[in-house]
Amino acid sequence: MSTTVTPDETTRPGAAPGTDSSAGPAAEGGAGTLPVLAVDLVTAPSLLEGLAPLARGLEDAGIGALTLSDGGLHPIHVAAHLAPLTRGIGLLPRTDAIYVEPFHLATQLMSLDHISHGRAGWLLQAETDPSAAEAVGREVLGLEATAREAADVLEAARTIWGTWAPDAVVRDTERGVYVDASRLQYADVEAETFSVRGPAITPRSPQGLLPVLVADTDSAAAGERVRGELADGRVLDLDVSGGARAEELAAKIAAALEQAGAGPSVDAEQVRLVRLVGLDLEADPLGTVRQLADELRSRGLIAPAPAASDASDAASASASVPASGRTLRDLLGLPETPFRLDPSRRADRARLTSEENA
Amino acid sequence: MSTATTPLSDAPLSEEAAALATGPAEHPLHPEHTPTGQLSFGAFFQGVNSSTIWRLPESGDQVAWESFESLVRTAERGKFAAFFLGEGLRLREHRSVPFELDVAGRPDAQTLLAALAGVTEKIGLVATQNTTFNDPVDLARRLQTLDLLSGGRAGWNIVTTDNTWTGENFRRGGYLDHADRYIHAEAFLQVAEQYWAGQKISHDGAHYTVRAQGDLPRSAQGRPVLFQAGASPAGQDFAARTADVIFSPHGSLAAAVEFRRSIVERTVAAGRDAGAVKILPGAEIILAPTEAEADEKVRWVRDHQIGPEQAIALLEQYWGRDLSEFDPEGPLPDVPPEVVESGVTRGAGFQFEKAEQLTRQWREEAAEKGQNILEFAREKSGARRGEFTGSYDDVADRLTEFARLGAIDGLNITPWLIPSGLDDIVDHLIPRLQERGVYPAEYAGSTLRENLGLSRL
Numbered sequence: 001m002s003t004t005v006t007p008d009e010t011t012r013p014g015a016a017p018g019t020d021s022s023a024g025p026a027a028e029g030g031a032g033t034l035p036v037l038a039v040d041l042v043t044a045p046s047l048l049e050g051l052a053p054l055a056r057g058l059e060d061a062g063i064g065a066l067t068l069s070d071g072g073l074h075p076i077h078v079a080a081h082l083a084p085l086t087r088g089i090g091l092l093p094r095t096d097a098i099y100v101e102p103f104h105l106a107t108q109l110m111s112l113d114h115i116s117h118g119r120a121g122w123l124l125q126a127e128t129d130p131s132a133a134e135a136v137g138r139e140v141l142g143l144e145a146t147a148r149e150a151a152d153v154l155e156a157a158r159t160i161w162g163t164w165a166p167d168a169v170v171r172d173t174e175r176g177v178y179v180d181a182s183r184l185q186y187a188d189v190e191a192e193t194f195s196v197r198g199p200a201i202t203p204r205s206p207q208g209l210l211p212v213l214v215a216d217t218d219s220a221a222a223g224e225r226v227r228g229e230l231a232d233g234r235v236l237d238l239d240v241s242g243g244a245r246a247e248e249l250a251a252k253i254a255a256a257l258e259q260a261g262a263g264p265s266v267d268a269e270q271v272r273l274v275r276l277v278g279l280d281l282e283a284d285p286l287g288t289v290r291q292l293a294d295e296l297r298s299r300g301l302i303a304p305a306p307a308a309s310d311a312s313d314a315a316s317a318s319a320s321v322p323a324s325g326r327t328l329r330d331l332l333g334l335p336e337t338p339f340r341l342d343p344s345r346r347a348d349r350a351r352l353t354s355e356e357n358a
Numbered sequence: 359m360s361t362a363t364t365p366l367s368d369a370p371l372s373e374e375a376a377a378l379a380t381g382p383a384e385h386p387l388h389p390e391h392t393p394t395g396q397l398s399f400g401a402f403f404q405g406v407n408s409s410t411i412w413r414l415p416e417s418g419d420q421v422a423w424e425s426f427e428s429l430v431r432t433a434e435r436g437k438f439a440a441f442f443l444g445e446g447l448r449l450r451e452h453r454s455v456p457f458e459l460d461v462a463g464r465p466d467a468q469t470l471l472a473a474l475a476g477v478t479e480k481i482g483l484v485a486t487q488n489t490t491f492n493d494p495v496d497l498a499r500r501l502q503t504l505d506l507l508s509g510g511r512a513g514w515n516i517v518t519t520d521n522t523w524t525g526e527n528f529r530r531g532g533y534l535d536h537a538d539r540y541i542h543a544e545a546f547l548q549v550a551e552q553y554w555a556g557q558k559i560s561h562d563g564a565h566y567t568v569r570a571q572g573d574l575p576r577s578a579q580g581r582p583v584l585f586q587a588g589a590s591p592a593g594q595d596f597a598a599r600t601a602d603v604i605f606s607p608h609g610s611l612a613a614a615v616e617f618r619r620s621i622v623e624r625t626v627a628a629g630r631d632a633g634a635v636k637i638l639p640g641a642e643i644i645l646a647p648t649e650a651e652a653d654e655k656v657r658w659v660r661d662h663q664i665g666p667e668q669a670i671a672l673l674e675q676y677w678g679r680d681l682s683e684f685d686p687e688g689p690l691p692d693v694p695p696e697v698v699e700s701g702v703t704r705g706a707g708f709q710f711e712k713a714e715q716l717t718r719q720w721r722e723e724a725a726e727k728g729q730n731i732l733e734f735a736r737e738k739s740g741a742r743r744g745e746f747t748g749s750y751d752d753v754a755d756r757l758t759e760f761a762r763l764g765a766i767d768g769l770n771i772t773p774w775l776i777p778s779g780l781d782d783i784v785d786h787l788i789p790r791l792q793e794r795g796v797y798p799a800e801y802a803g804s805t806l807r808e809n810l811g812l813s814r815l
Contacts, residue, residue, distance in 0.1 A: 045506060045574060045575050048506060048507065052476065072573055072574050073503045073506060073507070073574070074499055074500045074503040076469060076472075077468065077469065077472035077500060077503045077504060077507060078472070078503070078507070080469045080470070080472040080473040081472045081473055081475055081476050081507050082476070083423075083473050083476075084423070084427070084473050084476050084477050085476045085477075100496070101491070101492070101493070101528055101529060102529075103447070103527040103528060104466075104492070107466045108466045108468075108469045110465075111465035111466035111469040111470060112469055114421055114422075114423065114465050115423050115465065115469065115470060115473045117423070131569070131570070134568070134569035134570065135493070135495040135496070135568060135569065135570040136493040136495065136496065136566075136568070137493075137566040137567040137568050164463070168463075169420075169421075169463065171412060171413070173413045175667070176413075176459055176665040176666065176667035176668065177458045177459060177667070178412050178458060178459060178460060178461055178462065179456065179458050179462050179463065180458060181455045181456045181458050184449075184456055193529070194528075194529045195526070195531075196526075196527050196528075197448070197526035197527055198527065199449055199456065200449075200463075201446060201447065201448065201449055201463065201464065202421070202463055202464060202465055202466065203421050203463040347455060347456050348455050348456075350453065350454035350455050351453070351454075351455045
């Protein structure tokens with residue numbers, strides 16, 4: 001899915017950083033601009049029983065993505081566990097950006113993207129609960145510092161994800177070179193409370209940069225910069241714990257989407273995901289979910305479902321490859337993320353310097 | 359476990375093995391240690407370094423899910439007890455540039471194992487994880503998650519890398535003295551154990567302060583199985599006090615016997631049962647139908663592991679200077695090493711303070727053996743004709759003797775080719791070990807503890 005860009009192209013004047021010159025699927029037909037319907041699963045240990053059939057059932061019911069909220073089990077591991085057991089559904093752990101090691105977090109998320117063949121995303125959460133700080137022996141940050149840290153960690157993660165060119169592994173038997181250092185760059189992140197040298201210990205993942213979204217329930221803590229500028233989009237949350245008929249829920253979602261559409265049209269605040277929160281899993285929810293998905297699609301409010309798994313495929317060996325060949329970025333209508341080489345961060349800079357001196 | 363009473367073959371021990379035994383067949387090596395007579399295998403997917411061949415067409419993608427899935431399925435078909443992933447927290451560098459000549463770059467071990475748990479049923483899933491650059495509660499929770507996702511099949515290979523260079527990727531940087539690494543690791547482990555036991559954690563140590571509450575249920579095996587590789591006396595003591603499995607490599611039967619005795623002494627001194635720590639040394643197995651073919655295969659593997667560029671790079675590590683002018687087919691460089699960057703550890707091998715002495719030794723050694731640079735490097739860092747190189751039958755016999763003597767409890771095998779590197783072991787060696795009664799025909803249970811023959815917690 002990644003676009004190869006040679007160093008020459010990236011350094012050419014006029015290739016403005018952060019913009020996408022090779023318009024991706026978002027531009028095609030407009031279907032990509034519709035939000036994806038997601039269901040939130042809370043990672044309580046009790047979720048494990050029947051988890052795989054549940055995930056496949058939701059996928060078959062027309063759900064486009066699962067978000068994994070922290071209920072005890074680590075959300076990234078639960079998402080990874082589901083990757084080979086599902087086919088086309090997006091997998092977005094909802095995890096903290098603050099009381100973590102940015103390098104580990106970035107590595108885990110890009111590994112999820114490899115394992116799921118480009119179906120990974122991140123619902124960024126900025127933890128404000130003091131117990132999260134105490135668990136890692138850090139001081140609790142105030143609200144402003146939390147927002148700054150969330151922005152710093154998000155930017156660091158993207159920098160780390162962008163340290164390997166898509167074609168860095170060259171396997172050149174003539175020269176005996178496995179990985180070409182001139183296609184790697186250091187991260188050189190110097191943030192307020194941490195630094196990361198890089199490069200990533202993991203080659204570039206299928207999506208390059210994973211989609212990073214902020215759920216409505218987390219947007220206050222994540223702060224203005226993440227919410228309004230850095231994020232790839234907004235997640236519209238709908239609490240369905242009270243239970244309701246599909247038509248009622250569809251009407252609520254339609255109203256909320258209309259309201260959201262009337263707001264400021266910043267990319268970061270574009271609704272990319274509509275998330276059903278608090279779904280009662282005891283109550284055999286698949287029927288309602290299927291009806292709701294159908295209803296929303298017939299009203300033209302949500303994106304088409306990624307190709308659903310069929311039973312024979314799910315039972316066979318490697319089920320992880322998206323049947324449609326579409327990444328989560330594609331499903332969400334986000335442009336592709338070309339690799340950009342920053343000459344000052346080139347991983348072979350030491351060699352270049354010594355050659356210049358010689 | 360019932361394995362302790364498995365009857366051993368009545369065939370007499372070889373002369374070499376008999377000479378190493380100091381007691382009767384029930385406890386040939388140490389009065390308190392009884393061999394189980396059984397072997398467990400682990401498959402160690404290293405993911406980096408020169409041991410993995412990348413220049414052959416059959417060498418697969420080193421990052422792709424399909425490679426891992428294929429390898430783990432082969433291992434499970436061979437009733438391997440564990441699938442083992444390495445970890446490095448910074449890309450290896452050579453002369454301050456990421457090292458280009460070996461396999462590099464891999465997914466996060468635990469994230470990958472969490473996915474593999476979904477496509478396997480019995481095999482243990484072991485992640486190498488560092489105690490210096492992780493937070494104990496976060497790591498304990500992730501390991502416990504893996505243990506619960508896999509139904510009690512998680513393992514943790516505890517490593518203590520502490521250098522400042524690796525620390526440049528982390529919040530705390532290079533905060534830990536090398537001398538303190540095991541003290542720190544033990545405190546870290548204590549916090550993790552409290553978390554797994556569902557306890558309230560209130561730790562005020564020299565290196566960090568932690569307040570937390572273990573809040574996940576016990577897994578089917580109680581907690582993740584603990585692996586350790588430490589070969590130094592301090593490392594052996596750490597393993598004897600805390601680990602379930604130790605996997606540091608050793609070359610010969612005599613060395614394995616000596617290591618067993620050392621571990622038994624230390625384990626008993628730590629107040630644990632003599633067999634509480636299983637020994638599964640890291641090993642490379644090279645097999646062929648006949649011994650002559652196996653010898654040929656060793657050379658073939660080594661020649662594909664170490665090319666001329668890697669040979670020069672190996673020397674550059676110790677010479678500390680550019681040696682690209684030298685002919686890989688010529689003698690070792692007759693120039694002195696440049697001793698720079700001392701005090702900065704850049705992963706294994708960078709021992710500049712000893713460079714002068716070492717380079718002189720190497721020059722002499724190569725001259726004596728009539729080796730050029732390439733031949734010398736291949737012998738130094740490529741595959742060797744080791745203890746487990748040979749015909750299918752010979753290696754099976756050899757391993758049977760290791761098992762009967764109780765020198766080892768199994769092997770942690772590094773395949774030199776991904777993903778097909780375990781095929782001949784599973785297809786040709788394991789059936790022979792099963793015939794000899796030293797390898798399980800079926801998995802003993804569904805947890806890693808059970809399949810390693812470890813007692814219940």
